[in-house]
Amino acid sequence: MGTTKSEGFSEEVNELAVLFKAMGHPARIAIIQFLRTQEKCICTDLVNELPLAQPTISQHLKELKNAGIIQGSVSGTSICYCLNLDKISELDAFLASLKYDQNPTCC
Amino acid sequence: MGTTKSEGFSEEVNELAVLFKAMGHPARIAIIQFLRTQEKCICTDLVNELPLAQPTISQHLKELKNAGIIQGSVSGTSICYCLNLDKISELDAFLASLKYDQNPTCC
DNA sequence: TTAAAACATCGTAATATTGCAATATAACAA
DNA sequence: TTGTTATATTGCAATATTACGATGTTTTAA
Numbered sequence: 001m002g003t004t005k006s007e008g009f010s011e012e013v014n015e016l017a018v019l020f021k022a023m024g025h026p027a028r029i030a031i032i033q034f035l036r037t038q039e040k041c042i043c044t045d046l047v048n049e050l051p052l053a054q055p056t057i058s059q060h061l062k063e064l065k066n067a068g069i070i071q072g073s074v075s076g077t078s079i080c081y082c083l084n085l086d087k088i089s090e091l092d093a094f095l096a097s098l099k100y101d102q103n104p105t106c107c
Numbered sequence: 108m109g110t111t112k113s114e115g116f117s118e119e120v121n122e123l124a125v126l127f128k129a130m131g132h133p134a135r136i137a138i139i140q141f142l143r144t145q146e147k148c149i150c151t152d153l154v155n156e157l158p159l160a161q162p163t164i165s166q167h168l169k170e171l172k173n174a175g176i177i178q179g180s181v182s183g184t185s186i187c188y189c190l191n192l193d194k195i196s197e198l199d200a201f202l203a204s205l206k207y208d209q210n211p212t213c214c
Numbered sequence: 215t216t217a218a219a220a221c222a223t224c225g226t227a228a229t230a231t232t233g234c235a236a237t238a239t240a241a242c243a244a
Numbered sequence: 245t246t247g248t249t250a251t252a253t254t255g256c257a258a259t260a261t262t263a264c265g266a267t268g269t270t271t272t273a274a
Contacts, residue, residue, distance in 0.1 A: 001231080001232045001233040001234075001256090001257065001258050001259065002230085002231055002232050002233085002257085002258050002259025002260050002261095003231090003232065003233085003258075003259055003260075004132060004133065004231085004232065004233095004259095004260085005133070005134070005158065005159065005232080005233075006133055007158065008157070008158025008159075009133040009134070009136075009137055009157075009158070010137075013133050013136045013137050013140065014133050016130075016136050017130070017131055017132055017133040017135070017136045018131075020127050020128075020130040020131040020136070021127075021128070021130075021131025021132065022131070023123075023124070023127040023131070024124055024125075024127040024128025024129070024130070024131040025111060025124055025128065025261095025262090026111065026112070026113055026116040026120050026121050026124040027112070027116070027262095028124070029116075029120045029123050029124045029127070030116055030117075030120050032205065033120065036204075036205055042220085043220070043221060043222095044219085044220060044221085047220095050115070050116075051112065051114065051115025051116070052112065052115075052263075052264090053263070053264050053265085054220090054221075054222095054264090055221090055222080055223080055224095055263080055264055055265080055266095056262075056263050056264065057221095058221060058222055058223085059222090059223095059262080059263080059264095060262095061221095061222095062222085062223095074270090074271090076220090076271065076272070077218095077219055077220050077221080077270075077271050077272060078219085078220055078221080078271095079220080079221070083205060085205070085206055088202050088205050088206060089206065091198075091202055092199060092202040092203060092206070095195050095198055095199040095202065096199060097143075098139065098143055098190060098192070098195050099192055099195060099196065099199070108226095108227070108228050108229065108261080108262045108263040108264075109227085109228050109229025109230050109231095109260085109261055109262050109263085110228075110229055110230075110261090110262065110263080111229095111230085111261085111262065111263095112262080112263075132231095132232090134232095149250085149251095150250070150251060150252095151249085151250065151251085154250095154251095159233075159234090160233070160234050160235085161234090161250090161251075161252095162233080162234060162235080162236090162251090162252080162253080162254095163232075163233050163234065164251095165251060165252055165253085166232080166233080166234095166252090166253095167232095168251095168252095169252085181240095181241095183241065183242075183250090184240075184241050184242065184248095184249060184250050184251080185241095185249090185250055185251080186250080186251070
């Protein structure tokens, strides 16, 4: 155990879980927030911005990238990371659907 | 380590991370989806619905409850769990904000 | 070529998560 | 009371995550 069981759940459910999980860490939320507001999305800035060491930040960036939530393109010595709004929209759509189909007789 | 570092991040960031983390598991997404569609939100139904043992489901329900994403009220021998739409809206608002403030010069 | 800057990767210790069997609890029915 | 049903808790083994120092890699500048 310690392993998440994914068999028996739909593809959609598993994909949503991966995306939510990727966002389930303060550093990764902070990275996403920072990317939203910066002109240039460079890891060095993040090192100055977050209370974490560079390797740790690099690791979090990788996880966000693996989940498809951010994309990075090399730009000289630095890397330009930015949000993938498609993935954000997937999560958003799921959450929005919860608000409308809610059964009124429950609770 | 293994411990998530929360000092140095804003309250808002930490709270969002907790909520996203709570949703970052297929069983918990499936529970939320199931709650949305059922008339009666009872754990027994979940045991028949999910590919997990009863104690495991109970544990996931507890985590969702701790995060404030669902609420449970006792109803005789069974328990009626339902979604807390306020929390869903918090996440939704965060995701929606990402879609609009995006910097166009990046990537 | 050499050095510096910006990231990534590796290795590893500490801790967290997951899943479940066994067991407990709580409410109702007979 | 006794049994049954519904759910929670405990305990634990297996695995995952987190954080970071040390060390690579790649790019640019001198």
